[in-house]
Amino acid sequence: MTEEYHRVVIVGAGFAGVTAANELAAKGIDVLLIDRNNYHQFQPLIYQVATTQIAVTDVARPLRAMFRRTPSVCVKTAEITSIDPGERAVTTADGITYRGGFLILAAGSEANFFGIPGAAEHAFPLYSVDDAAKLRSRFLGALDAADRDEAYIDKGALNVVVVGAGPTGVETAGAVAESMRSAVPAYLSPALAASGRVYLADMLPSVLTPFSERSQRYAEAKLREAGVELRLDLGVTEVRKDGVTLSDGTEILSRTVVWAGGLKGSSLLSDTGLPLGKGGRVEVAPDLTVPGFEGVYALGDSANIPDSAGSPLPQLGSVA
Ligand SMILES: Cc1cc2nc3c(=O)[nH]c(=O)nc-3n(C[C@H](O)[C@H](O)[C@H](O)COP(=O)(O)OP(=O)(O)OC[C@H]3O[C@@H](n4cnc5c(N)ncnc54)[C@H](O)[C@@H]3O)c2cc1C
Numbered sequence: 001m002t003e004e005y006h007r008v009v010i011v012g013a014g015f016a017g018v019t020a021a022n023e024l025a026a027k028g029i030d031v032l033l034i035d036r037n038n039y040h041q042f043q044p045l046i047y048q049v050a051t052t053q054i055a056v057t058d059v060a061r062p063l064r065a066m067f068r069r070t071p072s073v074c075v076k077t078a079e080i081t082s083i084d085p086g087e088r089a090v091t092t093a094d095g096i097t098y099r100g101g102f103l104i105l106a107a108g109s110e111a112n113f114f115g116i117p118g119a120a121e122h123a124f125p126l127y128s129v130d131d132a133a134k135l136r137s138r139f140l141g142a143l144d145a146a147d148r149d150e151a152y153i154d155k156g157a158l159n160v161v162v163v164g165a166g167p168t169g170v171e172t173a174g175a176v177a178e179s180m181r182s183a184v185p186a187y188l189s190p191a192l193a194a195s196g197r198v199y200l201a202d203m204l205p206s207v208l209t210p211f212s213e214r215s216q217r218y219a220e221a222k223l224r225e226a227g228v229e230l231r232l233d234l235g236v237t238e239v240r241k242d243g244v245t246l247s248d249g250t251e252i253l254s255r256t257v258v259w260a261g262g263l264k265g266s267s268l269l270s271d272t273g274l275p276l277g278k279g280g281r282v283e284v285a286p287d288l289t290v291p292g293f294e295g296v297y298a299l300g301d302s303a304n305i306p307d308s309a310g311s312p313l314p315q316l317g318s319v320a
Contacts, residue, residue, distance in 0.1 A: 016300025156253025158196030
């Protein structure tokens with residue numbers, strides 16, 4: 001088995017991992033930065049890649065180019081498959097173990113499907129460039145199908161259902177509605193293009209629940225103006241290849257179901273013995289150390305970072 005040692009090993013090159021690498025490099029510390037992708041992704045604009053508004057290159061920056069002038073940061077592209085926090089070591093899918101004097105876990109979030117039947121199989125989450133490319137391809141593929149054979153329209157080819165009316169769902173539903181207006185007429189006659197529907201569903205009674213009531217009303221009005229149909233106070237009980245079922249029994253036909261229904265900490269963190277709390281994230285002290293695991297830190301979306309009152313900070317780029 002191959003093993004390599006670095007002063008600091010960082011898992012994940014999102015906002016948290018890249019910032020940590022830069023800060024440590026500025027002090028001349030040897031850092032190994034590992035990510036499954038050879039690029040850093042700018043998550044806040046990923047939904048615009050999915051809805052054909054911007055290119056992948058607008059949200060993905062090559063990691064080696066970012067650290068070209070920083071020799072103390074070594075970048076590796078690898079899928080980490082296990083973490084041994086006691087040994088401050090991680091192992092890749094191809095069996096290489098990287099051990100650190102310190103281990104920083106910054107592997108971000110992943111979609112939480114809450115066990116809803118069919119969601120993991122048929123819905124499209126939106127947390128990576130890869131996710132965005134798959135969703136974009138499905139969206140355009142459905143338009144191509146409708147262009148070849150109008151019968152697909154009756155099967156929901158032009159309908160998009162966004163599940164979850166938090167910030168990601170609201171942004172995505174708005175952007176899909178814009179794309180419906182701008183992209184669809186290039187494929188279909190105005191009459192057929194107008195038959196496409198964008199739905200935004202949430203089990204809660206309003207959009208953007210953590211925000212002020214004024215923001216909620218504003219967002220709802222803007223979404224309706226853009227043509228988004230709100231299905232609030234209704235959970236999604238099943239996702240199928242051809243659509244979704246809502247908790248009142250309504251069925252919506254759609255080939256494109258976007259999952260913005262919730263997040264959890266990276267599944268890489270489970271079964272590691274690390275203390276996991278809300279959302280499967282690592283419970284950390286205010287200095288980001290993990291109690292009971294010397295030399296191990298968890299940052300960004302992977303961690304429940306306490307604010308000054310002890311409540312966990314939200315999963316945001318600014319926090320990461
Ligand atoms: C669509 C969307 C819109 C958003 N909009 C905003 C916004 O407007 N404002 C805001 O403040 N925040 C926003 N956020 C939240 C913000 O993007 C996240 O909080 C932030 O990216 C978290 O940073 P991170 O470094 O903790 O994790 P991430 O950015 O998720 O980085 C984690 C990295 O770990 C890598 N990784 C994971 N598992 C493995 C593995 N097994 N092996 C190797 N590498 C792995 C991933 O490839 C990824 O590069 C948005 C998020 C999304 C999804």
